[in-house]
Amino acid sequence: MKVYKYFLIICASIILAPAITFAQDKEAKITLNFEVVDSQKVCKALVVSEALPVKELSIKFYVKRLFSLLPIGEATTDENGSASLEFPTDIPGGETGNLTVIAKITEDENYMDTETTHDIKWGVIVKEDPNLSHQRSLWGSRSDAPIYFMVASDLIILAIWGTLIYIVFQVFKMKRISSLNKK
Amino acid sequence: MSENNFKNDKTTHETFTQEEFMIMKEDLLRPVQHWGFWGKVWIAFLVVICMLGVYAYYIQETKSKYVTVSLRDYTMWGVYISNFVFFVALSLIGVLMSAVLKLTNFQWYRPLSRIAEIIAVAAIMLAGVSIVAAMGRPERLYHLVIHGRIQSPIVWDIIVILTYVTASTILLFIPLIPSLSTCKNHLTNKPKWQMKMYEIFSFGWEGSPEQWKILKKSVKILTVLVIPLGVSIHTVTAWLFATTLRAEWDSTNFGAYFVSGAFLLGVAGMIVAVFVFRKAYNLEKYLTEMHFDKLGKALVLMACIYGYFNINEYLVPAYKMSGLHANHLLDLFTGEDSHFYWLVVVFGIALPAILPLIPAMRKPLPLTILAFFVVIAGWFKRYLIVIPGLAHPYLPIQDVPDSWRHYSPSLIEMTIVAATFAAMLLIVTLFSRFFPIISVWEVAEGKLEGKDEIINYK
Numbered sequence: 001m002k003v004y005k006y007f008l009i010i011c012a013s014i015i016l017a018p019a020i021t022f023a024q025d026k027e028a029k030i031t032l033n034f035e036v037v038d039s040q041k042v043c044k045a046l047v048v049s050e051a052l053p054v055k056e057l058s059i060k061f062y063v064k065r066l067f068s069l070l071p072i073g074e075a076t077t078d079e080n081g082s083a084s085l086e087f088p089t090d091i092p093g094g095e096t097g098n099l100t101v102i103a104k105i106t107e108d109e110n111y112m113d114t115e116t117t118h119d120i121k122w123g124v125i126v127k128e129d130p131n132l133s134h135q136r137s138l139w140g141s142r143s144d145a146p147i148y149f150m151v152a153s154d155l156i157i158l159a160i161w162g163t164l165i166y167i168v169f170q171v172f173k174m175k176r177i178s179s180l181n182k183k
Numbered sequence: 184m185s186e187n188n189f190k191n192d193k194t195t196h197e198t199f200t201q202e203e204f205m206i207m208k209e210d211l212l213r214p215v216q217h218w219g220f221w222g223k224v225w226i227a228f229l230v231v232i233c234m235l236g237v238y239a240y241y242i243q244e245t246k247s248k249y250v251t252v253s254l255r256d257y258t259m260w261g262v263y264i265s266n267f268v269f270f271v272a273l274s275l276i277g278v279l280m281s282a283v284l285k286l287t288n289f290q291w292y293r294p295l296s297r298i299a300e301i302i303a304v305a306a307i308m309l310a311g312v313s314i315v316a317a318m319g320r321p322e323r324l325y326h327l328v329i330h331g332r333i334q335s336p337i338v339w340d341i342i343v344i345l346t347y348v349t350a351s352t353i354l355l356f357i358p359l360i361p362s363l364s365t366c367k368n369h370l371t372n373k374p375k376w377q378m379k380m381y382e383i384f385s386f387g388w389e390g391s392p393e394q395w396k397i398l399k400k401s402v403k404i405l406t407v408l409v410i411p412l413g414v415s416i417h418t419v420t421a422w423l424f425a426t427t428l429r430a431e432w433d434s435t436n437f438g439a440y441f442v443s444g445a446f447l448l449g450v451a452g453m454i455v456a457v458f459v460f461r462k463a464y465n466l467e468k469y470l471t472e473m474h475f476d477k478l479g480k481a482l483v484l485m486a487c488i489y490g491y492f493n494i495n496e497y498l499v500p501a502y503k504m505s506g507l508h509a510n511h512l513l514d515l516f517t518g519e520d521s522h523f524y525w526l527v528v529v530f531g532i533a534l535p536a537i538l539p540l541i542p543a544m545r546k547p548l549p550l551t552i553l554a555f556f557v558v559i560a561g562w563f564k565r566y567l568i569v570i571p572g573l574a575h576p577y578l579p580i581q582d583v584p585d586s587w588r589h590y591s592p593s594l595i596e597m598t599i600v601a602a603t604f605a606a607m608l609l610i611v612t613l614f615s616r617f618f619p620i621i622s623v624w625e626v627a628e629g630k631l632e633g634k635d636e637i638i639n640y641k
Contacts, residue, residue, distance in 0.1 A: 142332045153333055160346055163408055167353055170401045171386055174360070174394045178387030
């Protein structure tokens with residue numbers, strides 16, 4: 001029964017494959033524009049296919065972060081082929097405030113998957129707090145260990161290892177005594 | 184007999200008294216001289232277990248750890264870390280049986296000190312091996328040295344283990360020097376390399392008064408040094424837990440609790456070791472019933488101290504039963520770990536605190552059986568400190584596969600743990616087959632009236 005099911009699915013896939021491929025064959029191009037309207041930041045994606053605007057197409061917007069893409073919203077194109085999204089104002093954009101915005105068409109019935117990337121300085125500028133990052137502290141990095149901590153631990157390590165080394169020297173001293181006696 | 188053995192110029196500086204020489208010749212060199220059939224079988228058996236462990240480790244390292252080991256996001260420390268804590272605890276045996284008794288002028292430590300020290304050295308080495316097995320990839324140890332932060336308890340642990348291994352090895356080695364000289368002079372039919380080894384490591388020992396003076400001074404300094412070192416190694420091990428945010432480990436009691444537990448485990452381990460050496464090497468003359476009597480009393484004392492810290496550790500939070508603690512405490516008292524928990528309380532704390540109060544229980548065999556259970560309960564005690572602590576984090580565990588909630592060690596993990604035990608026993612066994620397991624001069628010195636007599640003896 002299972003084999004039969006797989007067979008049917010494979011046959012159906014083979015038959016439908018050209019249709020699906022054909023359906024998604026259309027190419028669309030996204031152009032990103034950024035506008036400030038009434039002190040509101042708006043990100044507009046203009047979708048054009050074969051020199052005509054594309055209507056009612058879902059566009060997904062993302063901002064590139066360190067490990068993956070952060071979804072910021074979704075909008076549908078109007079009759080002019082334009083999808084507008086109110087841009088969030090609280091996304092950290094590092095020291096320069098630069099954000100990489102990505103608009104995507106994914107899994108649409110008619111259009112192939114595509115994406116456009118555009119940089120815009122709409123991010124919140126994040127300045128490193130020198131008090132926090134380079135402070136000598138218990139949570140600091142290896143080079144930012146507190147001085148008292150390093151001095152105390154080094155002194156303990158030196159005292160104990162110094163004693164151990166002294167004792168090893170004593171063992172060799174025993175050997176020296178023995179060779180002196182032989183002479 | 185003595186004239187025959189003091190025939191050349193070199194042996195006129197023979198270090199030992201006549202009595203001591205007799206003891207040695209008759210009894211203490213025998214296990215080194217004759218290995219015996221069963222002695223070899225025992226070593227072969229241990230080697231096989233060790234090899235199985237090496238193979239299991241090879242599988243763990245070549246296949247993904249997620250395939251071979253049941254450690255997950257919550258219980259990321261499993262039997263490897265509980266085994267590590269167990270071995271660190273066992274290594275404190277050297278501090279108690281050798282250093283503390285020596286400095287407090289108890290004379291009965293003398294035949295026990297070397298047994299305690301070799302167990303300490305072997306245990307602390309295998310503690311290091313357990314940590315490397317837990318790390319997953321061995322090169323992480325190197326990364327810890329290169330990138331480790333001095334503020335981190337893991338780095339303190341590495342430093343203190345390394346220091347303790349070194350100090351214990353030197354403390355084992357220095358009192359061994361006169362024995363090595365004895366082996367060199369009196370062992371026969373041994374391979375050339377073995378005799379050469381005795382020759383090199385006896386460091387030209389002649390037993391001259393200057394040499395005795397240096398030896399005694401060095402041992403004394405090390406004996407004093409090893410006590411704070413031993414206490415700090417186990418306290419730092421406790422801090423690995425206490426500085427981590429888990430309800431069970433959030434305790435100011437932890438360092439003392441761990442150290443007292445280690446002393447209990449040390450005494451129990453010592454009883455088992457003394458019994459085995461006594462029987463296997465026929466050392467009844469040196470490891471006497473008096474030692475079992477003293478060790479039995481020490482077991483009661485240590486179990487009482489450990490019991491006191493356990494009450495602080497479990498019953499005080501249980502009285503309040505705050506939300507965070509209730510979670511894991513109820514699990515231990517009445518929940519899924521309760522069987523384990525109560526068995527450990529009974530065999531690991533209650534029985535050793537009560538039974539040896541009866542004089543008949545301080546005889547070698549019954550005391551050893553009891554001590555054996557204490558050692559096993561000691562291992563499971565560490566298991567109960569590590570695993571239920573991890574399985575009850577501050578934030579409730581939600582939306583995870585059921586296998587992540589409950590930890591049970593895989594076959595690979597258990598094989599590696601078994602191999603660490605075998606390796607420890609192998610180190611101790613091989614040591615006792617190459618060197619006299621009882622420090623002859625310390626025993627003889629104890630029998631003589633004053634120290635001057637042995638220092639100035641020629």
